[in-house]
Amino acid sequence: MRAHRRAAAALRELGVDTIxxxxxxxxxxxxxxxxxxxxxxxxTTTEGAAVSMADGYARVGRRLGVASVTxxxxxxxxxxxxxEAVRARTPLLLLTGDTPPRxxxxxxxxxxxxxxxxxxxxxRVGDAAQVAAEVARAVRRAETxxxxxxxxxxxxxxxxDVAEGPPxxxxxxxxxxxxxxxxxxxxxxxxxxARRPVVLxxxxxLDAKDEILTLAxxxxxxxxxxxxxxxxxxxxxLDLGVIGTLGSVxxxxxxxxxxxxxxxxxxxxxxxxxxxxxxxxxxxxxxxRDPSRISSAAEIGMxxxxxxxxxxxSELLAAAGQEPAAAHRGDLAELLVAEAARPVTSADGPATxxxxxxxxxxxxxxxxxxxxxxxxxxFVYAPWRLLSVRSPQDFAHTCNFASIGLGLxxxxxxxxxxxxxxxxxxGDGGGVMNLVELATGVRLGLPLLVVVCNDGAYGMEYRHxxxxxxxxxxxxxxxxxxAEVARALGARAATVRTVADLDGVAAEIAxxxxxxxxxxxxxxxxxxxxxxxxxx
Numbered sequence: 200m201r202a203h204r205r206a207a208a209a210l211r212e213l214g215v216d217t218i219x220x221x222x223x224x225x226x227x228x229x230x231x232x233x234x235x236x237x238x239x240x241x242x243t244t245t246e247g248a249a250v251s252m253a254d255g256y257a258r259v260g261r262r263l264g265v266a267s268v269t270x271x272x273x274x275x276x277x278x279x280x281x282x283e284a285v286r287a288r289t290p291l292l293l294l295t296g297d298t299p300p301r302x303x304x305x306x307x308x309x310x311x312x313x314x315x316x317x318x319x320x321x322x323r324v325g326d327a328a329q330v331a332a333e334v335a336r337a338v339r340r341a342e343t344x345x346x347x348x349x350x351x352x353x354x355x356x357x358x359x360d361v362a363e364g365p366p367x368x369x370x371x372x373x374x375x376x377x378x379x380x381x382x383x384x385x386x387x388x389x390x391x392x393a394r395r396p397v398v399l400x401x402x403x404x405l406d407a408k409d410e411i412l413t414l415a416x417x418x419x420x421x422x423x424x425x426x427x428x429x430x431x432x433x434x435x436x437l438d439l440g441v442i443g444t445l446g447s448v449x450x451x452x453x454x455x456x457x458x459x460x461x462x463x464x465x466x467x468x469x470x471x472x473x474x475x476x477x478x479x480x481x482x483x484x485x486x487x488r489d490p491s492r493i494s495s496a497a498e499i500g501m502x503x504x505x506x507x508x509x510x511x512x513s514e515l516l517a518a519a520g521q522e523p524a525a526a527h528r529g530d531l532a533e534l535l536v537a538e539a540a541r542p543v544t545s546a547d548g549p550a551t552x553x554x555x556x557x558x559x560x561x562x563x564x565x566x567x568x569x570x571x572x573x574x575x576x577x578f579v580y581a582p583w584r585l586l587s588v589r590s591p592q593d594f595a596h597t598c599n600f601a602s603i604g605l606g607l608x609x610x611x612x613x614x615x616x617x618x619x620x621x622x623x624x625x626g627d628g629g630g631v632m633n634l635v636e637l638a639t640g641v642r643l644g645l646p647l648l649v650v651v652c653n654d655g656a657y658g659m660e661y662r663h664x665x666x667x668x669x670x671x672x673x674x675x676x677x678x679x680x681x682a683e684v685a686r687a688l689g690a691r692a693a694t695v696r697t698v699a700d701l702d703g704v705a706a707e708i709a710x711x712x713x714x715x716x717x718x719x720x721x722x723x724x725x726x727x728x729x730x731x732x733x734x735x
């Protein structure tokens with residue numbers, strides 16, 4: 200068979216069933232073959248969205264995402280989305296193919312250099328006979344390194360005849376590291392002696408929820424999460440919610456009063472730690488499979504599997520007769536319930552909505568099994584705080600590279616991967632960048648709700664100018680009517696200025712995914728002078 204078909208067959212043999220892509224000279228043959236071999240090729244409108252969709256598909260599905268673009272401008276158009284996926288630590292394969300080796304080829308470009316710029320891995324097929332082995336190597340690298348890998352199958356090699364060879368077999372993941380005995384003993388000494396311990400978990404603890412709950416109860420410890428761990432302990436009486444700059448006053452007070460912080464599968468970046476303030480004056484025990492995530496602030500940092508480590512801790516504490524600590528305030532559970540029921544301050548105008556009002560309304564009405572994806576911008580405080588999910592696996596944001604315009608594509612991929620109602624919350628500036636990709640959601644009939652927080656401005660820039668005492672008018676923008684554009688692309692749409700407007704689409708939102716009607720866009724008109732970062 201031809202090398203391009205062997206590459207497609209190798210992907211199928213390795214368990215890849217979906218590729219998001221935009222066809223061009225560098226990748227059209229592998230895409231056609233992949234489709235012919237029973238795989239699903241999701242055609243996208245832009246190259247960047249192909250990578251974003253593969254990113255969302257991988258994050259929500261916790262599996263490899265695969266995108267494919269052509270060489271040259273196809274690859275450069277995907278660079279921003281690729282960088283976001285790198286910084287999100289997404290296992291992703293980007294299949295492309297270098298141009299024929301001619302100096303006058305208009306689309307010639309250094310693909311290895313592009314991968315290096317983004318921080319992605321790079322695998323080039325230099326021998327057509329090794330195409331299957333190189334595909335397997337690229338897949339394995341993406342999965343084990345938890346980052347995108349650019350797979351370069353040069354166009355001149357694609358049509359070379361190669362032996363079919365035996366089918367490839369997926370390689371099982373490596374067994375996670377077990378905790379070291381000395382580190383485990385030292386950690387248990389700190390935990391057993393703590394009077395006010397707090398457990399902080401992140402997305403790396405997703406598979407250890409039950410084990411963490413058992414340990415937390417034995418310690419008498421409240422539980423909090425990072426933003427990416429959002430929803431992990433939803434419904435638990437001592438769930439503090441997200442810890443850090445997004446945390447509630449009660450959550451922050453509880454962490455500040457702690458004498459020990461057990462950090463599980465979570466990073467301790469400046470936002471989670473409030474620029475390190477939450478780590479000072481208390482013992483920090485951190486467990487993570489990735490040594491690069493262990494903080495220098497940790498008194499003990501264990502590079503080990505979270506589930507296995509937590510299980511060992513619980514067993515050893517139980518054998519030692521550990522009693523739960525009782526120094527946290529006794530009415531904490533009641534205070535958390537009261538805090539959750541407290542009305543959210545909002546500043547709705549006569550013809551504008553505060554996104555905090557909208558998110559509270561959506562949180563009550565949307566199907567419980569929804570997936571939530573946000574773009575980045577000043578509006579994110581509202582959905583991050585007020586739009587809940589049942590599991591961290593159901594939440595993603597595109598703030599890792601702080602580029603606006605990636606949220607819609609990521610949400611489309613999440614909807615394909617999950618098959619469940621998916622909410623994309625975007626700003627007007629980021630939304631207009633990729634609004635054309637809504638046509639992909641219409642074509643696929645995806646259960647997608649797009650909420651555009653439309654304040655008629657580049658919001659962060661508007662806020663920055665206003666806060667500096669400068670005229671914010673240069674940050675104002677005039678957009679086409681989002682609802683009209685969405686309808687032109689085949690989606691349902693509504694403009695929202697009041698609660699009555701929201702009530703008018705309540706039935707469609709409550710039935711998202713069940714009605715089979717495809718995407719719905721809400722153009723929510725907002726006031727750029729309302730500060731959505733306010734916790735109140």
